[in-house]
Amino acid sequence: AKHSGDSRHLKFADGMAQRSITMMNMENDLRHALNRDELELHYQPKVGFDGRTVVGAEALIRWRHPRLGLISPAEFIPLAEDSGLIIPIGRWTLATACQQMVEWRRRGVAPPSVSVNVSVRQFNDSALIETVRETLARTGLPATCLDLEITESVMTGDVERAVNTLTTLKAMGVTLSMDDFGTGYSSLNYLKTFPIDTLKIDQTFVRDVGQNPKDTAIVATIVSLARNLGFNVVAEGVETEDQVALLRENNCRLFQGYWVSRPLAVADFTDYLAQAREG
Numbered sequence: 001a002k003h004s005g006d007s008r009h010l011k012f013a014d015g016m017a018q019r020s021i022t023m024m025n026m027e028n029d030l031r032h033a034l035n036r037d038e039l040e041l042h043y044q045p046k047v048g049f050d051g052r053t054v055v056g057a058e059a060l061i062r063w064r065h066p067r068l069g070l071i072s073p074a075e076f077i078p079l080a081e082d083s084g085l086i087i088p089i090g091r092w093t094l095a096t097a098c099q100q101m102v103e104w105r106r107r108g109v110a111p112p113s114v115s116v117n118v119s120v121r122q123f124n125d126s127a128l129i130e131t132v133r134e135t136l137a138r139t140g141l142p143a144t145c146l147d148l149e150i151t152e153s154v155m156t157g158d159v160e161r162a163v164n165t166l167t168t169l170k171a172m173g174v175t176l177s178m179d180d181f182g183t184g185y186s187s188l189n190y191l192k193t194f195p196i197d198t199l200k201i202d203q204t205f206v207r208d209v210g211q212n213p214k215d216t217a218i219v220a221t222i223v224s225l226a227r228n229l230g231f232n233v234v235a236e237g238v239e240t241e242d243q244v245a246l247l248r249e250n251n252c253r254l255f256q257g258y259w260v261s262r263p264l265a266v267a268d269f270t271d272y273l274a275q276a277r278e279g
C-alpha cells in the first residue's frame, strides 16, 4: 500500500455519500494545507546511460496530512484542479523547487535542472508566464535550470495559445518536457509546432518492455521518433535491470524510476546528490 492507516478509506469508502463527505473534508483541508505548511516536495533523479550520472530531478508533491498521513498527488491533485487550488499550490511548487535548486547549487551538488509538473489548469492560467518569470527573478535561478513537464492534454484547448505560451517560456530559457508521452489524445502534429526539448515515455509502455512485443515496438518507435525530431527521450517508471537493458538496446539513454531511486525527501535526495558526485 502506498500509505498507511486512515487514508485507505479515501479509496475504499462504503458508497458515494461517505466518499463525498470525505472529499469535502479533504477539499477544506487542502485549502489550509498551504498555509499550514503541510505540502512537501520529494525529488526523483533522472540519470544518463550509465545509470549514475544525474541529468535532472523531478519534483513530486506530497501532502503530509495531520490525520491521514502522507497523501499521494494522485489523490489530491485532481481535487486541486477541480477547485482551482492548483493555482496557488502550483505557485508554491514552482517557488519551492526553484529555491531548492538555488540551495543545491550553493552547496555544489545541484543536478543540471529541476523539473516541475504543470497541470492543464495551471498551463491555461493567464498568469503562468509571469509566475515563472517572477519566480526565477526572485530566486535568482537561471532559467536553463528549470524544466517544465506538461502533458499532451494542453493540446485539447486553444492550440495557438498553447504554442504561444510554450514559445514564450522557451524564449526565457526554460526547457520543456512532454510528460506521459503516448497516452494522450492529441495527434503527432503538435510535435512539429511545439518547442519541446524532451519526450518522457510513459511508464505504461516501459512496464512490459521486453515482455510484450507491442510495448517493445512502441518504445523503440518513440525513441527513434524523438531522436529524428531532435528531442531527448526519458523512459519513466524504470524498475528493473531487464527494462534498462531493453531500453539501452533501443537507444534510450535517459532513465527515471525506482531502478535508479524512489522519489526522496529533500535531506535524502541531497545525500543522494552528494554521493553521486563522489562517484
Ligand code: C2E
Binding pocket: 044, 059, 060, 061, 072, 073, 074, 077, 093, 117, 118, 119, 179, 180, 203, 236, 237, 238, 239, 256, 257, 258, 259, 263
Ligand atoms: P507523473 O508526473 O507521471 O510522475 C511519475 C509518477 O510515477 C510519480 O508518482 C512517481 O513517484 C512514480 N514513479 C516514479 N518511478 C516509478 C517506478 O519505477 N515505478 C512506478 N510504479 N512508479 C514510479 P507520484 O509522485 O505519486 O505522482 C503522481 C502524479 O501526480 C504525477 O505523475 C503528476 O501527474 C502528478 N504530480 C505530482 N507532483 C505534482 C506537482 O507538483 N504538480 C502537479 N500539477 N502535478 C503533480
Ligand code: CA
Binding pocket: 058, 117, 149, 179
Ligand atoms: Ca511528471
Ligand code: CA
Binding pocket: 179, 180, 200, 202, 203, 236
Ligand atoms: Ca509521467
Ligand code: CA
Binding pocket: 180
Ligand atoms: Ca503519469
